[in-house]
Amino acid sequence: xxxxxxxxxxxxxxxxxxxxxxxxxxxxxxxxxxxxxxxxxxxxxxxxxxxxxxxxxxxxxxxxxxxxxxxxxxxxxxxxxxxxxxxxxxxxxxxxxxxxxxxxxxxxxxxxxxxxxxxxxxxxxxxxxxxxxxxxxxxxxxxxxxxxxxxxxxxxxxxxxxxxxxxxxxxxxxxxxxxxxxxxxxxxxxxxxxxxxxxxxxxxxxxxxxxxxxxxxxxxxxxxxxxxxxxxxxxxxxxxxxxxxxxxxxxxxxxxxxxxxxxxxxxxxxxxxxxxxxxxxxxxxxxxxxxxxxxxxxxxxxxxxxxx
Amino acid sequence: xxxxxxxxxxxxxxxxxxxxxxxxxxxxxxxxxxxxxxxxxxxxxxxxxxxxxxxxxxxxxxxxxxxxxxxxxxxxxxxxxxxxxxxxxxxxxxxxxxxxxxxxxxxxxxxxxxxxxxxxxxxxxxxxxxxxxxxxxxxxxxxxxxxxxxxxxxxxxxxxxxxxxxxxxxxxxxxxxxxxxxxxxxxxxxxxxxxxxxxxxxxxxxxxxxxxxxxxxxxxxxxxxxxxxxxxxxxxxxxxxxxxxxxxxxxxxxxxxxxxxxxxxxxxxxxxxxxxxxxxxxxxxxxxxxxxxxxxxxxxxxxxxxxx
Numbered sequence: 001x002x003x004x005x006x007x008x009x010x011x012x013x014x015x016x017x018x019x020x021x022x023x024x025x026x027x028x029x030x031x032x033x034x035x036x037x038x039x040x041x042x043x044x045x046x047x048x049x050x051x052x053x054x055x056x057x058x059x060x061x062x063x064x065x066x067x068x069x070x071x072x073x074x075x076x077x078x079x080x081x082x083x084x085x086x087x088x089x090x091x092x093x094x095x096x097x098x099x100x101x102x103x104x105x106x107x108x109x110x111x112x113x114x115x116x117x118x119x120x121x122x123x124x125x126x127x128x129x130x131x132x133x134x135x136x137x138x139x140x141x142x143x144x145x146x147x148x149x150x151x152x153x154x155x156x157x158x159x160x161x162x163x164x165x166x167x168x169x170x171x172x173x174x175x176x177x178x179x180x181x182x183x184x185x186x187x188x189x190x191x192x193x194x195x196x197x198x199x200x201x202x203x204x205x206x207x208x209x210x211x212x213x214x215x216x217x218x219x220x221x222x223x224x225x226x227x228x229x230x231x232x233x234x235x236x237x238x239x240x241x242x243x244x245x246x247x248x249x250x251x252x253x254x255x256x257x258x259x260x261x262x263x264x265x266x267x268x269x270x271x272x273x274x275x276x277x278x279x280x281x282x283x284x285x286x287x288x289x290x291x292x293x294x295x296x297x298x299x300x301x302x303x304x305x306x307x308x
Numbered sequence: 309x310x311x312x313x314x315x316x317x318x319x320x321x322x323x324x325x326x327x328x329x330x331x332x333x334x335x336x337x338x339x340x341x342x343x344x345x346x347x348x349x350x351x352x353x354x355x356x357x358x359x360x361x362x363x364x365x366x367x368x369x370x371x372x373x374x375x376x377x378x379x380x381x382x383x384x385x386x387x388x389x390x391x392x393x394x395x396x397x398x399x400x401x402x403x404x405x406x407x408x409x410x411x412x413x414x415x416x417x418x419x420x421x422x423x424x425x426x427x428x429x430x431x432x433x434x435x436x437x438x439x440x441x442x443x444x445x446x447x448x449x450x451x452x453x454x455x456x457x458x459x460x461x462x463x464x465x466x467x468x469x470x471x472x473x474x475x476x477x478x479x480x481x482x483x484x485x486x487x488x489x490x491x492x493x494x495x496x497x498x499x500x501x502x503x504x505x506x507x508x509x510x511x512x513x514x515x516x517x518x519x520x521x522x523x524x525x526x527x528x529x530x531x532x533x534x535x536x537x538x539x540x541x542x543x544x545x546x547x548x549x550x551x552x553x554x555x556x557x558x559x560x561x562x563x564x565x566x567x568x569x570x571x572x573x574x575x576x577x578x579x580x581x582x583x584x585x586x587x588x589x590x591x592x593x594x595x596x597x598x599x600x601x602x603x604x605x606x607x608x609x610x611x612x613x614x615x616x
Contacts, residue, residue, distance in 0.1 A: 022435065054420035057396025058366060085393065087584060088365025109586070111420065112362035114455055116586035124585035127330065147422055149457060276395060277432035278424035
């Protein structure tokens with residue numbers, strides 16, 4: 001049976017490099033995206049949490065996306081984050097992504113006002129979908145309560161799927177709570193569910209998950225892809241144990257600055273490590289410790305030669 | 309001694325009415341602002357939390373502000389909310405407000421990423437101020453941890469005042485924690501501090517606060533102004549008790565929908581009650597209960613005759 005899913009496999013929420021002037025660095029950004037696809041990513045999710053996406057302005061997000069669509073990467077492989085606190089800005093960003101041909105839109109709930117009702121969130125997404133008004137729109141709900149505070153309950157997910165079966169097609173679960181991911185997979189077998197960490201990749205695939213969308217795909221896409229490609233093989237558990245261990249070693253550091261420090265080090269491009277406020281760069285001593293730990297314990301390195 | 313403060317007194321975070329099409333209703337908005345000034349507000353803070361400001365798109369906020377500046381209200385009396393999760397959008401909104409001649413900008417911290425470091429927040433505001441690059445900019449820090457989750461610590465406030473003494477001139481404290489407001493007032497006697505509720509108005513004024521910026525100013529500005537004007541008089545405590553009781557009666561309901569329901573009722577304009585998702589309107593039965601309770605206990609009503 002043909003895979004009818006729009007997205008599956010290993011999707012990186014792409015890091016956003018910044019230039020000397022503090023603005024997004026388009027050249028570094030597109031080069032990183034192309035390298036990620038060469039490393040085995042099946043798709044890219046720019047402007048996620050890992051991308052410092054919510055630290056980018058509307059214009060910056062749209063300009064970067066236009067550059068990416070102009071690259072060699074197929075727009076159908078792109079699932080940009082288009083969420084914003086307001087209905088109006090969410091519609092602007094989502095319409096723009098759909099018009100550029102992006103395969104999906106990864107959508108945060110409106111996250112400024114806390115504890116909104118299920119009805120209020122349902123209406124928000126209904127109005128976004130009505131406002132974008134395009135059959136090509138495919139919405140992936142972005143559930144990340146540790147950061148957004150506002151999330152998607154099981155009843156809300158069910159209600160949105162029922163009302164918009166051809167539009168609300170998937171979800172990224174960054175709750176860190178496997179029982180939540182499992183419950184969504186059980187309730188909605190045809191929904192494209194992506195755990196937000198590769199730690200849950202094998203368990204997810206065995207229960208029908210579509211793959212994973214994970215920060216660490218920025219530096220370990222090849223190994224994660226290997227689990228995805230061989231999840232029914234005899235070595236699957238062993239391969240999973242490898243990517244789980246690496247993930248845990250990285251997430252012992254502040255995740256986004258740590259990932260940028262790794263890319264900066266192996267690209268021999270110190271400027272890559274730059275974070276936009278309110279984030280700060282990983283201190284040099286921490287970066288050295290991270291690089292050494294990963295090299296010693298996992299023979300970790302990044303090879304940028306193939307992204308010529 | 310002349311009052312060197314830019315803002316003082318009773319400032320309303322203005323409710324934002326929506327039209328049938330779901331967009332902001334400019335005509336109702338400007339009329340409400342003019343009525344608030346006639347009721348005794350000394351200034352207006354559009355696009356605050358009460359304004360559903362974070363549910364408005366960048367363009368909607370800028371267009372509404374332009375309409376307001378074109379009205380009879382002096383732009384120097386306006387302190388629009390210009391905060392956004394991203395550095396870039398915060399600069400766009402703030403620059404726009406300063407160029408329109410607004411007396412101040414009420415600025416949220418970047419609120420998507422949680423638990424940012426003091427250094428990261430300091431750099432965020434430094435870069436906003438550098439980015440706006442206008443001596444006319446007057447920043448009012450907007451501390452509302454119950455909603456934004458991210459707030460301003462005392463050391464951060466001190467550091468910003470020290471680095472930008474002519475720019476970072478005040479703060480709205482919506483922590484609901486009087487001891488926090490008192491600590492800021494003690495540490496920074498010349499800082500324009502506004503408690504976020506009139507419950508703390510008299511205590512605040514006695515300790516050097518500049519006034520208050522409170523949601524309920526949308527429906528009880530005259531009574532709050534009366535406390536402000538007579539805070540050194542013999543009746544001050546009694547007047548304060550009156551506005552405290554009314555505030556408590558209103559905040560027993562969901563605050564923003566309740567305020568809109570009151571305006572809708574007394575304007576005989578049911579459309580005024582409309583909330584934008586993720587908020588939902590106050591149910592009719594709740595609105596009736598609120599209106600009756602306030603009328604019975606406080607002889608409460610709104611008179612729109614004077615805003616011809």
